[in-house]
Amino acid sequence: xxxxxxxxxxxxxxxxxxxxxxxxxxxxxxxxxxxxxxxxxxxxxxxxxxxxxxxxxxxxxxxxxxxxxxxxxxxxxxxxxxxxxxxxxxxxxxxxxxxxxxxxxxxxxxxxxxxxxxxxxxxxxxxxxxxxxxxxxxxxxxxxxxxxxxxxxxxxxxxxxxxxxxxxxxxxxxxxxxxxxxxxxxxxxxxxxxxxxxxxxxxxxxxxxxxxxxxxxxxxxxxxxxxxxxxxxxxxxx
Numbered sequence: 014x015x016x017x018x019x020x021x022x023x024x025x026x027x028x029x030x031x032x033x034x035x036x037x038x039x040x041x042x043x044x045x046x047x048x049x050x051x052x053x054x055x056x057x058x059x060x061x062x063x064x065x066x067x068x069x070x071x072x073x074x075x076x077x078x079x080x081x082x083x084x085x086x087x088x089x090x091x092x093x094x095x096x097x098x099x100x101x102x103x104x105x106x107x108x109x110x111x112x113x114x115x116x117x118x119x120x121x122x123x124x125x126x127x128x129x130x131x132x133x134x135x136x137x138x139x140x141x142x143x144x145x146x147x148x149x150x151x152x153x154x155x156x157x158x159x160x161x162x163x164x165x166x167x168x169x170x171x172x173x174x175x176x177x178x179x180x181x182x183x184x185x186x187x188x189x190x191x192x193x194x195x196x197x198x199x200x201x202x203x204x205x206x207x208x209x210x211x212x213x214x215x216x217x218x219x220x221x222x223x224x225x226x227x228x229x230x231x232x233x234x235x236x237x238x239x240x241x242x243x244x245x246x247x248x249x250x251x
Contacts, residue, residue, distance in 0.1 A: 042182025043131040043189045045123055049221070052108045053084050054115060058099035066108055067218070068152055069093075072119055076128035080119040082107055083182075085154045085216035090174060090182040105233040136178065138209050143248055146176040147185075156184055157236075158211040168225055173199035175206060183207060184214060205208030227248070 047069040054064050070090065071083045081092035096104040106117040136145055146231070154171040173185040183206035191203035207214035217225070224232040 034041075039075050039079075041073040041176060041182065042076050042145075042180070043074040043127050043134070044083070044174070044176050044182075045074075045127050045130065046146055046148055046151060047071055047082075047123075048151075048199075050110060051082075051120070052110060053082055053093045053096075054105040054108045055096055055102040056099075056105055057102060064105060065102075069107070070150075070152055070154070071148060072123045072127060074131050076180070080124045080127055082119060085152075085171070085184075085218075088213065088215055090184070090216075117176075120164070138178070142181075143178045144175050145178050148174045148176075149199050152173065153222070154187060155217050155219065155222035155225075156207055157213075157215040157217060158186070158207065159213040159215075160210075162213055168222060171207075172197050172204055173203075183209075184216070186210075186214075211242075 051069050052066040053069055056064055065087055067084055069082045070085060073081050073083050073092065075081065081094060083090050084093060085091075086096065092105045093107070096102045106115050107119070108115050134145070136143075150171045150173050155172055156169050158167045158169055160166075169186045171184045172187055174184045175185060177183070185199060185204040186207050187197050187201075187203050188205060189203070193203070194201065197203065216237070222231065225236065
């Protein structure tokens with residue numbers, strides 16, 4: 014009489030743990046500003062025959078070793094390749110406006126720069142989230158800030174960006190009441206991370222911010238539909 018075989022135990026796969034590990038490998042560990050006017054190229058479903066260009070703010074090295082272009086987009090400093098929304102923007106590639114070359118991979122000199130910098134600034138991991146890098150803002154990016162309740166929204170200039178050890182990147186905004194010197198520079202005590210004081214921080218390029226300040230009707234209507242359908246479009250001064 015044979016000995017009965019015990020059934021093989023089922024392997025339990027923790028999908029949430031796997032997802033968290035994948036996200037952790039995509040966290041940013043080092044930034045490098047884009048200083049040669051390279052652009053992100055994207056496309057809209059409403060105008061599929063046209064390609065749009067947006068200046069890159071920086072390049073980022075992820076923990077998995079991938080280098081990505083970064084732009085202030087919607088509510089975050091966003092890797093370009095994650096733009097996959099045909100309505101708001103679908104990433105096509107990168108462009109050098111001087112040569113009009115279109116390419117789909119980060120330039121080699123930026124990859125080497127980030128890899129060497131990350132190796133040099135090899136921070137020891139701790140349980141506490143700490144700031145590991147700070148970049149100046151070079152494009153005139155502005156943030157639309159919304160708070161709880163009926164507080165009016167504010168349009169504020171972004172003065173810099175902070176990278177934290179958990180991979181988060183925060184925009185630096187100014188509390189003008191605390192400003193003592195001009196121009197305001199990264200490191201000044203009047204600066205604070207946007208999400209530390211505001212419920213929503215939504216980014217715009219300089220030309221769009223100027224239209225909002227001028228209360229351009231078309232821009233304000235699009236703004237209301239896009240980011241705050243339940244909020245009256247009544248800005249407050251910075």
